[in-house]
Amino acid sequence: MARIGVVGAGIVGAAIGTRLIGDGHAVTVFDADPEGLPTSSGNAALIALPEIAPIASPGMLTAVPKWLLDPLGPLTLRWQDLPALAPWLIAFLAASTPARGAKARAALTDLMQTALRDHEALAEIAGIHGHLRQTGYISLHDSQASLDGALREAAGVKQALGYDYEAISPETARAMVPQLEGQFFGAVHQPVYWMVTNPLTVLRQYQDFLRRSGQLVRGTVIGAEQRSDGIALRIEGQPEQVFDKVVVAAGVWSRELVRGLGLKVLLETERGYNTTYTDLGWNLAMPVGFADHGFIAVPLVDGLRIGGAVELAKPETSPNFGRAKAMRAKMRRYVPALPEGGTEWMGRRPSTPDSLPVIDQHPGDDRILFAFGHGHLGLTLSAVTARLIAEAVGGAKTPGALSIRRFQ
Numbered sequence: 001m002a003r004i005g006v007v008g009a010g011i012v013g014a015a016i017g018t019r020l021i022g023d024g025h026a027v028t029v030f031d032a033d034p035e036g037l038p039t040s041s042g043n044a045a046l047i048a049l050p051e052i053a054p055i056a057s058p059g060m061l062t063a064v065p066k067w068l069l070d071p072l073g074p075l076t077l078r079w080q081d082l083p084a085l086a087p088w089l090i091a092f093l094a095a096s097t098p099a100r101g102a103k104a105r106a107a108l109t110d111l112m113q114t115a116l117r118d119h120e121a122l123a124e125i126a127g128i129h130g131h132l133r134q135t136g137y138i139s140l141h142d143s144q145a146s147l148d149g150a151l152r153e154a155a156g157v158k159q160a161l162g163y164d165y166e167a168i169s170p171e172t173a174r175a176m177v178p179q180l181e182g183q184f185f186g187a188v189h190q191p192v193y194w195m196v197t198n199p200l201t202v203l204r205q206y207q208d209f210l211r212r213s214g215q216l217v218r219g220t221v222i223g224a225e226q227r228s229d230g231i232a233l234r235i236e237g238q239p240e241q242v243f244d245k246v247v248v249a250a251g252v253w254s255r256e257l258v259r260g261l262g263l264k265v266l267l268e269t270e271r272g273y274n275t276t277y278t279d280l281g282w283n284l285a286m287p288v289g290f291a292d293h294g295f296i297a298v299p300l301v302d303g304l305r306i307g308g309a310v311e312l313a314k315p316e317t318s319p320n321f322g323r324a325k326a327m328r329a330k331m332r333r334y335v336p337a338l339p340e341g342g343t344e345w346m347g348r349r350p351s352t353p354d355s356l357p358v359i360d361q362h363p364g365d366d367r368i369l370f371a372f373g374h375g376h377l378g379l380t381l382s383a384v385t386a387r388l389i390a391e392a393v394g395g396a397k398t399p400g401a402l403s404i405r406r407f408q
Helices: 011-022 058-068 079-094 098-112 115-126 144-161 170-176 199-213 251-260 322-331 375-393
Strands: 003-007 026-031 075-077 132-134 137-141 166-168 186-190 194-196 215-218 221-227 230-235 241-243 245-248 268-277 288-290 295-300 303-313 343-351 358-362 365-372
Touching (some): 003 011, 079 303, 115 132, 115 199, 115 375, 137 144, 137 170, 144 186, 170 186, 194 199, 199 215, 221 251, 221 365, 230 245, 230 365, 245 251, 245 375, 251 365, 268 322, 268 375, 295 322, 303 322, 343 375, 365 375
Parallel strands (some): 003 026, 003 245, 245 365
Antiparallel strands (some): 132 194, 137 186, 166 186, 221 230, 230 241, 268 303, 288 295, 295 303, 358 365
């Protein structure tokens, strides 16, 4: 049994802590605000198993200039933050080649192979049941070109992972989701998508397990020091604590800890917005993606959530909730019954330029491990990340012990 400190109690950190406790380790998880609302609490609740395409791609580059001209479009950049974002953006461009894209796609495919089984195993450790459901997913497309692109991607996913798909007519889509009364060209149905009941509820269940079976401590970790007797975590306003091993899983805030350990990482906040309705009196039968507009609508067990889009900005930049309003307005083209109202929210996705999470260990000290940068796939990849980290903590020497190495 090892004494392990985990920095971060969002869905990735909570999953890692749970898995390590299940392996018999003494685990303490630190978070600046464990009762707060981290990015994982406001996600789309999807276990998005087919999503193996990195955001950086040649096709994306052709769309970016048009999107950037629309301040409320699928992708926007806070121009005042451009100097700080420049290194990340340059790396994003470099990752958009076919060769780099294929490498990232292969790595994400490898992670998705066991993602659902890992969620089931993690839930068993924590005693959580009934939170996973297979819903399927429909993406709507406004043109033949958009539909063709989605079908090519779905065919690639089927080749890589075996997941079925079908092109469906607007009439068939409306039969499956009656609220889709507006006009669109066509749709793609993918049955393999799963959802959790509510991402905040599930996160709280894992955090409650951490409190019962380990420790969940309120505290801001401001540094880590490598010592002969272990890894010391410095916690703001509290005595330092020494562990046999430490896992850094603090989302975008991981980058300062990484730099303090003498390493470099490109990690920025890819911010997303959503609106959640809890009193509509109706809900969608399954998640629906509005492919040409960069957002989705998902039926939680206690409401409807509309969210997505990408805004690149520094973490401390103030939110622009006009983006949430724009998504609602666009959705009414397809779902006229959607009213105004709802609760708006903004989250900071920790994202890497090539869409690959950092799942690695310190190249000079295997007592320090890293797990952050999951972007849109934090919930989806949380459990498989937890398993990989747990295997590495346990001394696994197989080539797949850590799937994605960043610090050579």
